[in-house]
Amino acid sequence: METGITPALIALDWGTSSLRAYLMDNNGRVLDRRGNRHGIQNLPVPGIAGFEQVFAEISADWLAKYPGLPAVAGGMVGSAQGWAEAPYVPCPADTATLAGRAVAVESASGIRLLIAPGVIFDLPDANPDVMRGEEIQIAGALADHPEFGPRACIALPGTHSKWVQVSDGRIARFATYMTGELFAVLSRHSILGRLMPEEEGTDAEARSAAFTDGVNAARKGSAGDLAHQIFATRTLGLTRRLPAEALKDYLSGLLIGSELVSGLALMRDTLASDTPLVLIGEDALCERYVRALDILGVRVSAKLENTAPRGLFQLAFAAGLVPSLPSTQATAP
């Protein structure tokens, strides 16, 4: 931690499988960070006591040194299975909307923790869609990059990828794609995994070519084809058209490509007229999306990582927990 800086906020990005905690100053800078595997589905003891214990442990020395710091949290910690349920707010939603509907809990040690709600997109005659955590990442991205506020398409690759239309600084609409989870369950639990070796492959060229093949197969797909197309992951292995070590890359390319074909079509109107396409997520995964988008002839405007701390700071500011908003320049890493 730098000296001479005063901590102003504890920010928690508390998801299903992990918890990340940040100590931030008045200017939205991260002074200290830590994380563990105590996501909401992996608490040391069940229920509220589990949340209390994990929060107390991860923030103990921060709070010992700076008693009474305000705290905010986003992600699945606000779900029905979380510390306290913060019901979804409808689109269009921005940081002020989130702050206005956040739910406060008081920890055993007397710290007030403000928990962000998720967002629901719910039109008549369509199925509802939901997010929890991504709205915080988007808030952070828009704070760091105000140029995307007026109009942008933001894709957040992951277990449940989100495609988000931003208009006037607000989340206007979005769609979830279970791409990452499909890849995981098909690789681990379906016949497609049988031909895949345990070890990571070393033939980078073959793996890259297989990924490209998968993306191109997705590009040629029509409605409903996916359940057929994924079977090629097996037949290309059986017939030795692809080496076993490249089969995962083929499936990855096919699933990511399918998401892109659908997501780009969904955002067609948004993406017209030079609207930026922004990726937020883990860098290696975003790089796969950049490559797949390149194969489809689509350029990415920006690739951002870990915008959650900044989003949580924005939430804290909108809720009046920190006195000032940082300038964009001051917080650039």
Added chain:
Amino acid sequence: METGITPALIALDWGTSSLRAYLMDNNGRVLDRRGNRHGIQNLPVPGIAGFEQVFAEISADWLAKYPGLPAVAGGMVGSAQGWAEAPYVPCPADTATLAGRAVAVESASGIRLLIAPGVIFDLPDANPDVMRGEEIQIAGALADHPEFGPRACIALPGTHSKWVQVSDGRIARFATYMTGELFAVLSRHSILGRLMPEEEGTDAEARSAAFTDGVNAARKGSAGDLAHQIFATRTLGLTRRLPAEALKDYLSGLLIGSELVSGLALMRDTLASDTPLVLIGEDALCERYVRALDILGVRVSAKLENTAPRGLFQLAFAAGLVPSLPSTQATAP
């Protein structure tokens, strides 16, 4: 077993998870039948010894009473993980093609077992597709229903559904859909299963309506939409638009509907001008497909079940193991 009838063939439908054995007479009639869970992935001991043991046990009393009966087998028993590999034969393929490329093994007890090959559909510039077992079911269906021989579309719903174009009595082309396996892995291993109750639901009306909703969602889908559309199985449960017990039916309708949209498009040319659409498979599953097809405005010409014994008999005849082909009438149940 009827008296006064002479057994002429042992026919084995030997798949991944189960084995079914039939004692058949010269006329292709099933005289006795039995089955067990000793599919090729569940042998009592690994390797050839396992196949030997399972075959010896299931046919012991038949062979004791009628020594030296010829035997045929189809399904995964002919795969690289089977008793002996019978490599795939290319399309177009009929029973004579299968018999000509079948592989014989001699059992420890001296019985010659003829193992059918699978079929591969492999065009330049497309991914290959394979089947093992379905070609036998198709042979049986065409033997019982010669009216489908000249031209038909045959769909075989299942773990890996097949959509097959039959022309001039031969399998001309086909495509696999991993619909059943997708349903299984998503229900058991993905987040979509979390809201699904263990028990079978009892509200038939709600379940039927959810299935219809799923089919209609599939009908409205575009390329690549599936990974997004399946997420509605969760959001419809979260928002209580569907009761928990109906979520499986929604997912089933969506996945079956997607297969139908794609399969019907693939077979569009075949299905023009009154070509029959035939379903072969387990009756309750075929009934779901009939309902989904009805929602899409498509009529099924026939729904057949367990045509494998008749197909294996056709294979035996084509290989010269039984002297005569039965007339269709004589073998009607």
